[in-house]
Amino acid sequence: MAAPGVQALKRAGAALEGLTLLPAEPGEALHTRTERTLRAAISQGRLPQGVRLPGHRPLAAALGVSRNTLVDALSQLEIEGYVEVRGRSGTRVCVPPDEDMPPSPPPLPLSAWARRALSGQVEDAGGEYPFDLRIGQPVPELYPARAWAQALARRAAAPREGEGLRDPLGPPETRRALAAYLRSERGAQVTPEMILLTGGTQSSLDALSRILLEPGRLAVTEQPGYPGAQAAFAATGARLLGAAVDDGGLRPAELPQRADLLYLTPACQYPTTVTLGAARRQAVIRWARQAGAFVLEDDYAADLHHRGRPPSVLQGQAPDRVILLGSFSKSLAPVTRSGFVVAPPEVTEVLSRTRPLTDRVPGVLDALALADVLASGAYARHLRRARALLAHRCGALLTALRAELPGWNALPARAGLHLYVRLPPGSDEQETVARAARLGVGLTPARPLGPAHEPAVLLAFGHLSPEALRQAVRRLRPLK
Incomplete structure (x- = not known):
């Protein structure tokens, strides 16, 4: 023994x-x-x-x-x-086993809001590619580093400078500079008191969803459309309805008789990049008044137009029914986290009073630096350079697609950082994306963005040089 x-x-x-x-x-x-x-x-x-x-x-x-x-x-x-x-x-x-320890932790007791929020998210496929044309790529050139650094340094050196640092709407001087910019450049009807500064469009959508939606209410979104908006609305428990988009943008005839909210990207529809024409804009405003709905106008790409001037914002035609959302995360850089909401005074009042439940004030240092960049003219100068760069790269990608993949129909983009490309009839969208990945090119399928009626992919162009874009398209030639 x-x-x-x-x-x-x-x-x-x-x-x-x-x-x-x-x-x-x-x-x-x-x-x-x-x-x-x-x-x-x-x-x-x-x-x-x-x-x-x-x-x-x-x-x-x-x-x-x-x-x-x-x-x-x-x-x-x-x-x-x-x-x-x-x-x-x-x-x-030295110690005996814990007899009461369960073999595995119990399921996390998530709230209904968390379950709805998680179910509405679209996961990125991940992976790295020699040529990554997937949307959401940062564009280093779209960052006025010197002007931004100087503004931040000046504001950081005088942390008590600026009025109303505890204002839940954001620093008044930033809202004054932003209101002046939106009036002159985007045709908005806005005063500083109508503006709430946020950390970006997604935080704006979350705040508005919480005060305007709940179980039993109806939110309408474009189809295909921005999944971040759909997820924010679905998390509240509200019902979602898709309104179809064609080459003229949202089709007003698709709108229901009654709704609480409509999410719209009229200047540059996401993801197709088409522009909503004047007749449809008027129809949307008439519908909003009759339905008693607010229109959430996401002006996400207007500052990055590269084919003529962008149309004025819808908010300028109906400031009592249209809530304007904007962000500088694309035109400056994602790290700035500077967004805004322009809303009727009664909506802004509720936003300012409910904001302390999540955060007291926006990023004050970034907000004050933004005021300087806007007021000094540095932002306008930066946009002139950025628009020229984007126009050149967009043109290079369009030319390459027409030469190498004539069966792929790219919609000419007036603004933004990507092209919406229709695949040849009968194509399998997911198979095309998978084959492109094997060729070393990352693409974004359009289908996760909504029940699209046609196979299509999105190709980002802002972050790559014209030569890199041409090389990427040449790699895709076996898919034509």
Whole structure:
């Protein structure tokens, strides 16, 4: 019969046979991961009370870590009372297994809002490609680094400068500069008191959804359309209805008799990039008044137009029914996190009073720097350069597509950072994207953005040079 010490070593050896490090947590150090693995093995009874662990080197080898990492982990477990180090007698487990510990954690008790929010998200396919034409790419050239850095430095050097730093709408001087810009450049009917500064369009959509929608109310979105808006509306429990888009934009005849809210991208429809004409704009305003609905006008790409001047905002025609959303994350850079809402005074009042439930004020330093960039004319100068650059790259991509893939029908974009490209009839959209990936080119399928009636893909162009765009299209020639 084996001695007790030998039996203990055998038990420890058997337990170590299947012992592997638990999956790493984000940012977790290796010694912490080792501690967590051994702590779980003791609590679950895989390393029972009284068992003597093997020496440091074999135990470290079993876990796939260095001896020093193991020693650090055991030292922490000794402090916590899980093990006892007895010199030449080795290290022994001191505590019994936790009999009450469930085999796996119970499901997270999510709220109905969280479940709806998660179900409405569209996951990125991921992956890296030699030529990545997927939408959402940052454009380093669209960042007036010098002007922005100077504005930030000046404001950071005088942190008490500026009035109303605790104003829930945002600093008044920023709202004054923004109101002047929107009146002169976008034809908006706006005063500083109608503006709420936000962290970007998605935070604007979330705030408006919470005060305008709830279970039983109806929100209408373009189809295909922006999934971020659809997800924000669905999270409230409101009913969603899609209104079809054609080459003239949203079709007003698709709108229901009654609704609470309509999300619209009239200047540059997302994702098709078409512009809503004057007759349809008037029809939408008539519908909004008759239906008692607010129109959420997302002006996401107007500053990045590259074919003539953009149309004036719909808000300028009906400031009592249209809520204007905008952001500088594309025209400046995503890191600025500077967005805004222009709404009727009664809506702005509710937004300002409910804002403290989520955040007291927007990013004040960025907001004050934005005021300087707008008021100094630096933003206007930056846009002139950015528009020329985007027009050149958009033209290069269109020319390459016509030459190399004549069966792919790209809609000419007046603004924005991508093209909407119809695939040849009978094409399988997902298969086209998969084949392009195998050729080293990343594309975005149009179908996740809504129940599109045709196979189409989106090609981003703003972040790549004309030559890179031409090379990417040449790689796609086997797909024609």
